[in-house]
Amino acid sequence: MVRKLEAQGLRHEAVLAAMRSVERHRFVDSALANQAYEDTSLPIGLGQTISKPSVVARMIELLCHDRSEKLGRVLEIGTGCGYQAAVLSSVSIEVYSMERLRGLHERARANLRAFRLSNLHLLMGDGMLGYAKGAPYAAIIAAAGGNDIPQAWIEQLAVGGRLVAPTVTSAGKQNLVVIDKTARGVVRTELEAVHFVPLKSGIG
Ligand code: SAH
Numbered sequence: 320m321v322r323k324l325e326a327q328g329l330r331h332e333a334v335l336a337a338m339r340s341v342e343r344h345r346f347v348d349s350a351l352a353n354q355a356y357e358d359t360s361l362p363i364g365l366g367q368t369i370s371k372p373s374v375v376a377r378m379i380e381l382l383c384h385d386r387s388e389k390l391g392r393v394l395e396i397g398t399g400c401g402y403q404a405a406v407l408s409s410v411s412i413e414v415y416s417m418e419r420l421r422g423l424h425e426r427a428r429a430n431l432r433a434f435r436l437s438n439l440h441l442l443m444g445d446g447m448l449g450y451a452k453g454a455p456y457a458a459i460i461a462a463a464g465g466n467d468i469p470q471a472w473i474e475q476l477a478v479g480g481r482l483v484a485p486t487v488t489s490a491g492k493q494n495l496v497v498i499d500k501t502a503r504g505v506v507r508t509e510l511e512a513v514h515f516v517p518l519k520s521g522i523g
Pocket of ligand 1: 369400402418419420519
């Protein structure tokens with residue numbers, strides 16, 4: 320799987336190492352384990368999916384820029400099965416990951432127990448509000464796409480920080496959107512089209 324990511328142009332050493340070390344088959348149903356190392360999203364229950372490895376790697380690489388040092392405090396919206404959270408924890412000093420569906424929050428907790436990632440905190444709640452207690456964040460990453468980037472995320476991003484989220488753009492399609500918060504204001508960049516599950520408000 321990681322060789323294919325390298326062939327696709329993924330270059331960041333720490334991200335590659337994290338993708339190599341987190342075994343994706345531990346996060347999907349045993350009936351799907353034989354597909355765990357293919358570059359495809361897979362169902363994880365409650366109508367949600369584990370993201371494609373190439374997209375996980377691409378988004379985390381965007382968060383890291385070209386820098387080799389670890390990310391500081393990171394907020395992830397949409398824990399799902401916990402796979403991306405585990406990858407993030409290996410390239411960050413601290414990770415807060417929020418999930419709005421209790422069933423998945425608990426599944427992620429069970430999936431991640433054996434990894435003993437002391438810098439990863441799983442939270443149950445509506446990630447559209449962010450998590451103010453952990454702010455400001457060096458990086459924010461969303462695994463579910465909305466029509467817009469919630470203002471709370473931009474507020475909770477540190478100056479110098481970067482946010483990556485699938486978002487509906489003016490063309491009416493979902494694209495990866497990068498927000499860089501600089502001392503002079505917010506810079507928004509729209510990248511390639513993606514297919515993420517919808518960002519929903521409230522908890523379930
Ligand atoms: N990164 C995950 C991908 C999960 S899919 C993984 O590796 O498995 C996206 C997840 O976002 C779903 O579990 C969905 O329930 C969750 N989600 C959608 N809207 C949310 C919100 N407002 N707050 C928190 N989680 C949300």
